[in-house]
Amino acid sequence: MSVVRAPGALWRRSGPCVVVQLPAGEPLLLEGLTGAVWAALDRPREVEELVDELRCQEAVSWTDRSSDDVRHLVVELCSVGLLVVAP
């Protein structure tokens, strides 16, 4: 499955955080690994490609659990509309 940022999402990076505004609702603050997931999805990526990409990033504190965390985060971010499945 390939995912990408929701096309209608407006966002700004602030230090290690990202603020995202969807067409409805309050702005959301993405911190830590969540912010890194967002930053890496500037183009559609397969989830496993995303995991590999983040594993290589120095700024991400990678642990044994991080791969699963990224997979769960992708599902969670899709459920709130921040990410969409790429066509």
Place this chain on the structure above:
Amino acid sequence: VTASLLRDVARFGLGEGLDSELRSTPLDTSEWRRLLMLADRERLVGLLQAAIEHGAIEVSPEQRDEAAQRHLAWCATALDLERELLRVTTRLGQAGIRTLVLKGAAHAHLLYPDPAWRLFADNDLLVEGGALRSAIGVLADLGYERPVPALRPSFDERFGKGATLRRSSDGREVDLHRSFLFGTYGLRIAPRELFARAGSFQLGGVVLEVLAAEDRLLHLCIHASLGDPDPRLASLRDVVQAAGVRGIDEGRLRWLTERWALSPVLMRTVDLLESILDVKSPPLLRDLAHDGKLVRRDARAIASYVGDDRSYRAKILASLPFLGQRRDQLEFLAAAVLPSRDLRARFGGTLRWYGRGLRRRQTGEGSPREVSLSSVRDDREPNR
């Protein structure tokens, strides 16, 4: 120390490397408070945050946190405004009204390497003069009202700058422009031409129209030079950014400068860039400014924006020599001397409203809108 550092922040990223040192020790508490307050006022919170992130300014951990919180609040405000911009432009587009985005989101996305460097507090749209009344009607459906009525029904569409609309439920404002500003330099510009050569950018997957690069640069020079006697540092930085945009057509810029008789304004822009921002003016602007000479009526026109008497009356009187036809002059004066009944009722007389200048401070002048942020934090991560 604070004023000097603030100016350095306004120049951050110009010329030298992003990590070139601006401040090697943290400011004391009172200086830091003053810097934050001035950064708010001068719309420099984005550049301050960037300078801190790149290590150009040394700060204490508490100061780093405080600057980051401030930046986040401004980011949330800018995003909230961008979302509203999309709503407003979509609704106007559905009504067949074409708009160009001025300032705000357009500058953040088109002029700066990262839109988080340039934060803003309102939305400005250029609408074709003939559509101004319809646009106000369309935005009324979104809850916007016009607090200051038109001088006269037709005045807005022929001579006015536009209208500021406000929504009382949440304090949001939209500035609908017919031209860049009221008075001499607003009358010299043909807004219809701005639409004919418009550019575009994407926001949230939606294509929005903007001024062409040459028009944008001249608009910024006008705004920085005549918008306020003490322009914001961010407005001056915008000019430098806009002059550095690739693909500016120098021939067209020169033609427009002559056509709109802007050399005297550019002379002031160059002076402000060098005396306040303390940067060498872009050669492009310096050349255009030196092409001009300041004659008495130009000096009077500029003084009506940034001199001691900046009243509506001063702008009207300074504008008259530039209204070529006697009929236009009479119509312009008639509207000024005998404003609409609505306006007279609002300001309590025929002429008394003159002195008040119809100027007022914008909502959110020195601070971001209060917006709560919901955190999507990854609680599973052990080392955040």
